[in-house]
Amino acid sequence: AIRMTQSPSSFSASTGDRVTITCRASQGISSYLAWYQQKPGKAPKLLIYAASTLQSGVPSRFSGSGSGTDFTLTISCLQSEDFATYYCQQYYSYPPVFGPGTKVDIK
Amino acid sequence: QVQLQESGPGLVKPSQTLSLTCTVSGGSISSGDYYWSWIRQPPGKGLEWIGYIYYSGSTYYNPSLKSRVTISVDTSKNQFSLKLSSVTAADTAVYYCARDNLGYCSSTSCLPGEFDPWGQGTLVTVSS
Numbered sequence: 570a571i572r573m574t575q576s577p578s579s580f581s582a583s584t585g586d587r588v589t590i591t592c593r594a595s596q597g598i599s600s601y602l603a604w605y606q607q608k609p610g611k612a613p614k615l616l617i618y619a620a621s622t623l624q625s626g627v628p629s630r631f632s633g634s635g636s637g638t639d640f641t642l643t644i645s646c647l648q649s650e651d652f653a654t655y656y657c658q659q660y661y662s663y664p665p666v667f668g669p670g671t672k673v674d675i676k
Numbered sequence: 677q678v679q680l681q682e683s684g685p686g687l688v689k690p691s692q693t694l695s696l697t698c699t700v701s702g703g704s705i706s707s708g709d710y711y712w713s714w715i716r717q718p719p720g721k722g723l724e725w726i727g728y729i730y731y732s733g734s735t736y737y738n739p740s741l742k743s744r745v746t747i748s749v750d751t752s753k754n755q756f757s758l759k760l761s762s763v764t765a766a767d768t769a770v771y772y773c774a775r776d777n778l779g780y781c782s783s784t785s786c787l788p789g790e791f792d793p794w795g796q797g798t799l800v801t802v803s804s
Contacts, residue, residue, distance in 0.1 A: 603790035
């Protein structure tokens with residue numbers, strides 16, 4: 570199975586910051602990558618699919634980039650509601666695998 | 677808009693079978709445009725895909741759980757279900773059902789894609 574890693578595992582940031590989260594696949598996955606946001610006690614919410622396509626209804630401050638093995642999720646101007654854990658997920662091959670998550674908390 | 681809701685016992689004894697149902701509303705499970713998946717998350721840990729079912733009944737399971745998992749569908753009730761046998765404490769988790777957008781498709785089949793939307797999740801604890 571393809572392995573997914575994320576960095577950092579957690580970090581603190583302030584409202585208004587530009588933040589970037591990195592996701593790396595153990596082998597090339599083209600652009601078959603999704604990003605999710607999860608808040609405590611809630612189900613994950615799809616933010617981005619196909620590496621860079623914004624899901625309907627997701628604010629434009631979220632963006633994704635990358636292909637092959639290296640991907641990034643960027644939040645251009647962090648808002649209070651963005652403090653959460655973010656997961657990447659590959660769907661290039663079976664089984665779909667999620668990254669371990671990156672927790673963004675308030676500085 | 678499509679909504680999913682998990683239901684089932686919140687406590688299962690070790691060695692028994694965990695059984696959950698996901699009810700889909702606002703859309704038909706028989707549309708043919710999606711897979712329907714189960715995903716779990718142990719407390720404080722990450723997400724693990726369990727498997728999917730297509731409305732026709734075809735399934736695909738995570739190899740790590742394949743020997744213990746059965747997913748079935750009831751199109752008349754717009755529901756799909758999960759059974760996980762021989763559970764241990766390691767199976768304690770929040771179990772989510774999710775609609776699975778089809779990913780890459782060849783001439784014969786499609787890979788699973790991204791998951792959206794998700795049910796709210798249900799915590800299943802394995803304990804005697």
